[in-house]
Structures are given as structure tokens and as C-alpha cells.
Amino acid sequence: xxxxxxxxxxxxxxxxxxxxxxxxxxxxxxxxxxxxxxxxxxxxxxxxxxxxxxxxxxxxxxxxxxxxxxxxxxxxxxxxxxxxxxxxxxxxxxxxxxxxxxxxxxxxxxxxxxxxxxxxxxxxxxxxxxxxxxxxxxxxxxxxxxxxxxxxxxxxxxxxxxxxxxxxxxxxxxxxxxxxxxxxxxxxxxxxxxxxxxxxxxxxxxxxxxxxxxxxxxxxxxxxxxxxxxxxxxxxxxxxxxxxxxxxxxxxxxxxxxxxxxxxxxxxxxxxxxxxxxxxxxxxxxxxxxxxxxxxxxxxxxxxxxxxxxxxxxxxxxxxxxxxxxxxxxxxxxxxxxxxxxxxxxxxxxxxxxxxxxxxxxxxxxxxxxxx
Numbered sequence: 001x002x003x004x005x006x007x008x009x010x011x012x013x014x015x016x017x018x019x020x021x022x023x024x025x026x027x028x029x030x031x032x033x034x035x036x037x038x039x040x041x042x043x044x045x046x047x048x049x050x051x052x053x054x055x056x057x058x059x060x061x062x063x064x065x066x067x068x069x070x071x072x073x074x075x076x077x078x079x080x081x082x083x084x085x086x087x088x089x090x091x092x093x094x095x096x097x098x099x100x101x102x103x104x105x106x107x108x109x110x111x112x113x114x115x116x117x118x119x120x121x122x123x124x125x126x127x128x129x130x131x132x133x134x135x136x137x138x139x140x141x142x143x144x145x146x147x148x149x150x151x152x153x154x155x156x157x158x159x160x161x162x163x164x165x166x167x168x169x170x171x172x173x174x175x176x177x178x179x180x181x182x183x184x185x186x187x188x189x190x191x192x193x194x195x196x197x198x199x200x201x202x203x204x205x206x207x208x209x210x211x212x213x214x215x216x217x218x219x220x221x222x223x224x225x226x227x228x229x230x231x232x233x234x235x236x237x238x239x240x241x242x243x244x245x246x247x248x249x250x251x252x253x254x255x256x257x258x259x260x261x262x263x264x265x266x267x268x269x270x271x272x273x274x275x276x277x278x279x280x281x282x283x284x285x286x287x288x289x290x291x292x293x294x295x296x297x298x299x300x301x302x303x304x305x306x307x308x309x310x311x312x313x314x315x316x317x318x319x320x321x322x323x324x325x326x327x328x329x330x331x332x333x334x335x336x337x338x339x340x341x342x343x344x345x346x347x348x349x350x351x352x353x354x355x356x357x358x359x360x361x362x363x364x365x366x367x368x369x370x371x372x
Contacts, residue, residue, distance in 0.1 A: 023050060124316075169216075
């Protein structure tokens with residue numbers, strides 16, 4: 001057992017399989033009708049690198065089976081860049097010498113209305129770690145504003161209590177995303193130098209609290225580049241498996257963010273290149289065929305184009321990582337990280353259509369918020 005990691009998430013027993021799998025093991029994993037964590041370990045092994053084409057074809061088949069030729073679209077809105085955290089990899093960390101801002105009510109409405117005019121009907125509201133400037137009341141107010149304008153409202157903020165998640169759900173919030181960043185307890189402590197995010201166990205437990213609090217959808221992920229990507233991918237898969245046992249009616253999505261350039265200049269100690277990233281995504285599609293797999297504008301246009309519909313079923317477009325940025329061109333220029341794909345909505349949707357894919361701006365109706 002890996003020291004410090006909850007037993008139900010611990011990937012330790014499968015790490016050796018991920019190192020020692022053979023090409024024959026890979027063929028068996030690709031043919032599995034109900035893939036398990038053992039199959040995921042095999043598909044993450046070096047032996048699977050020679051089977052990339054077969055993995056891509058399998059991922060394409062499963063994506064088509066479960067999602068057709070559609071790509072669900074969403075857009076992030078950063079509400080604030082105030083943060084109490086000391087994350088070494090983040091441009092919003094408390095020790096970064098950047099101007100800080102948050103959207104007041106009028107500016108938030110303006111940003112949301114501008115996003116609505118772009119055609120989006122799913123919005124993801126983001127903040128830094130909990131602060132007095134951007135705490136729970138601030139998030140709740142903005143969820144209420146967003147719920148008046150969008151059918152699907154989700155948050156990516158700080159860990160909350162079950163009661164706080166319940167209040168957000170009652171206000172119209174359908175889902176939450178929260179990335180563990182890394183499941184490696186040692187690297188987690190090193191990467192989060194101070195602040196509430198040092199609570200490793202509390203962060204792992206937050207998705208459970210959110211589901212108990214009434215959230216219908218939960219998005220999970222790790223920050224690729226912080227630690228051994230195979231360790232983190234296996235732990236992430238086991239975390240989802242564990243949550244699904246108790247919350248089998250809930251929706252789960254998985255994101256695959258890689259560390260991008262930001263104000264702190266942090267360089268990843270375990271860099272993940274595009275080939276490995278593609279293999280991780282395809283392995284998750286094969287082993288989690290019905291979960292949304294998400295790819296953001298952190299990645300290059302060429303990579304996003306190639307992955308759309310081939311494992312990936314949900315994508316952001318026309319994103320800003322500044323506070324606001326949609327209604328006013330003079331909005332704060334200090335983003336949380338560098339955007340790699342800066343295409344506008346029309347150009348991105350045209351790419352999807354050329355590839356035979358249908359961009360979907362609405363796949364949820366507000367009427368379902370109150371449906372048990």
C-alpha cells in the first residue's frame with residue numbers, strides 16, 4: 001500500500017503491472033468487454049505505445065457508441081483571482097505579485113450576458129481558494145445569476161461542506177469540478193506550500209460531499225506534470241470507481257489538464273508529451289466508456305482537433321483565464337495559465353463540422369435541476 005493514500009484509491013497494487021505489461025497483455029486489455037483497473041494499468045504501460053492506432057480506433061468506436069458525433073461545449077468564467085493558496089504551479093497563488101480583482105454584480109451580469117450572446121448554454125464558474133473577497137456567499141450569488149441565464153451551471157472553486165454544496169444545488173448549480181492535482185501525498189505537500197489546499201484528505205473527500213449535497217455531476221482530474229502520470233491516472237480511475245459505487249446515478253467527467261506556462265514560471269518535474277497524453281485519454285475512454293472526457297484550451301489547436309470525437313466528448317472554446325474577459329477587452333490580463341487554443345467560437349465549431357462532428361451548446365434543461 002502506498003503510504004498516506006486512502007486504501008480505496010491506492011494504485012500501488014497495479015503499478016508493477018503498468019511497468020511490466022507485455023504486448024500480449026495490451027491485446028487482451030483492448031479486447032476486454034468490461035475493462036477494469038488492471039486493463040487500465042496495461043494500457044498505460046510502455047508496451048501499449050506500439051498499439052496507439054488500435055487504442056485510437058477503440059476509443060473512436062466507444063465515443064461514437066456513447067456520444068454519437070456530438071461534442072458538448074462549455075465556457076469558463078473566472079469570477080475572481082483572489083486566492084489563499086500557495087500552489088507552486090499556479091498563476092493565482094497568493095504570493096504572485098499581480099493585480100487582484102473580482103467581478104462585482106454588474107460586471108458579472110455583463111460577462112454572463114456576453115457569453116450567452118456567444119451561444120453557450122453551459123457555464124463553468126471559477127475562483128481561487130476560499131478568501132474573504134471570494135468566499136461561499138460570493139459563489140452563491142453568482143450561481144444564482146448564472147442560473148437565470150444558463151440551463152447548465154457548474155462550479156470549479158474551493159472544497160465546500162455538504163451543506164454549502166446543497167445550497168448551491170438549490171440555487172441552480174448542477175455540477176462541480178475539483179481536481180486533486182496529484183494523489184501522491186508527498187508531492188502534494190510539496191506543491192501546496194500553505195493555505196487550506198494543504199488538506200489532502202479533505203480535498204479527496206470533496207466530490208463525495210458534493211454528491212451528498214445534491215450535485216448531479218462531478219468532474220475529476222489531476223494536473224499532469226506534477227507527479228508520475230501513471231500513478232495519478234490509476235488513482236484517479238480508482239477514485240471514480242469508488243464514488244460510482246455509492247452514487248451510481250450521478251454523472252462523472254474526467255479532465256486531463258497539463259501544466260501550462262503561468263506567472264510563477266513553474267516547470268513540471270514529470271512532463272507529459274502529446275503522445276502520452278493521447279494514450280492516457282484513450283485508455284480512460286476504453287475503461288470509462290460512458291463518462292464525458294474533457295479537453296480544454298490548454299492544448300494546441302492541432303492536438304484538440306485530432307482528439308475531438310476520438311475519446312474526447314466535451315471541450316471548452318473561446319476561453320479566457322483572466323477575471324472576466326468576454327464583455328470587456330480591457331479586462332485583467334493576468335490569466336491563471338496561458339491559453340494555447342485561442343480560436344473563436346465560430347472557427348472552432350467550423351472545425352468540428354468539417355470533421356463530421358456536431359457542436360452541442362445545450363444538452364441539459366433547467367427543468368431537470370429539481371428532478372430527483
